Amino acid sequence: MRAYLAARPNETIVDVGCGTGSFALLLKLAEPRLTVIGIDPDAEALDIARGKAHAAAVDIEWRQGFAGDLAAETADAVVSSLVLHQMPLSEKAATLRAMNRMLRPGGRLVIADYGLQCGLMRLLFRLTVQRLDGVTDTQPNADGVIPKLIAAAGFEDVVAPFTISTITGTIQLFTARRPISDAWRSVANDPD
Numbered sequence: 255m256r257a258y259l260a261a262r263p264n265e266t267i268v269d270v271g272c273g274t275g276s277f278a279l280l281l282k283l284a285e286p287r288l289t290v291i292g293i294d295p296d297a298e299a300l301d302i303a304r305g306k307a308h309a310a311a312v313d314i315e316w317r318q319g320f321a322g323d324l325a326a327e328t329a330d331a332v333v334s335s336l337v338l339h340q341m342p343l344s345e346k347a348a349t350l351r352a353m354n355r356m357l358r359p360g361g362r363l364v365i366a367d368y369g370l371q372c373g374l375m376r377l378l379f380r381l382t383v384q385r386l387d388g389v390t391d392t393q394p395n396a397d398g399v400i401p402k403l404i405a406a407a408g409f410e411d412v413v414a415p416f417t418i419s420t421i422t423g424t425i426q427l428f429t430a431r432r433p434i435s436d437a438w439r440s441v442a443n444d445p446d
């Protein structure tokens with residue numbers, strides 16, 4: 255996930271649904287010049303995240319809340335892992351729109367989550383993830399809705415460059431980009 259994010263020094267990266275903060279911490283340790291913001295509604299998870307960051311002596315901004323709470327056009331990249339599959343369909347769509355909004359034009363989106371499930375993977379997904387998280391919220395992921403929702407939220411260049419089969423089902427990495435605004439495009443395309 256970190257390789258596909260390709261974070262550059264001095265960028266601002268937001269981890270939506272950061273949980274106990276392992277990935278946010280990894281990012282900051284790998285590139286201390288990053289500004290890393292971890293956001294999650296779960297106060298207990300954030301307490302653990304704070305403890306980990308304190309133990310590693312790194313400065314990460316932890317916020318309790320949702321993607322929509324972050325200011326518009328303040329992030330260079332947004333990451334999120336294993337969060338969308340737990341949300342109702344309308345919340346998946348709203349969260350992706352909020353991710354688009356918080357990104358600067360041209361900003362990157364990197365999402366790792368359960369994707370389209372086929373054959374044995376569909377069975378394993380049913381026996382594990384769907385037993386735990388229920389069917390209603392998880393089935394749209396299994397039916398392949400995530401890339402469609404990413405595109406519908408206003409992203410371009412939506413691709414799934416990496417797929418892994420696990421004992422709980424297929425996990426896919428999705429990458430996309432917030433388009434550069436039309437105004438910027440017309441300037442960039444104007445030879446004068």
Ligand SMILES: C[S@@+](CC[C@H](N)C(=O)[O-])C[C@H]1O[C@@H](n2cnc3c(N)ncnc32)[C@H](O)[C@@H]1O
Pocket residue numbers: 270271272273274276293294295296299319320321334335336337340341345349
């Ligand atoms: C399975 S955990 C994944 C945590 C972490 N991203 C990881 O990969 O280890 C899902 C996380 O999503 C968070 N979450 C649930 N609903 C959310 C929402 N609407 N917006 C942001 N995070 C949410 C939960 O609190 C939980 O910490």
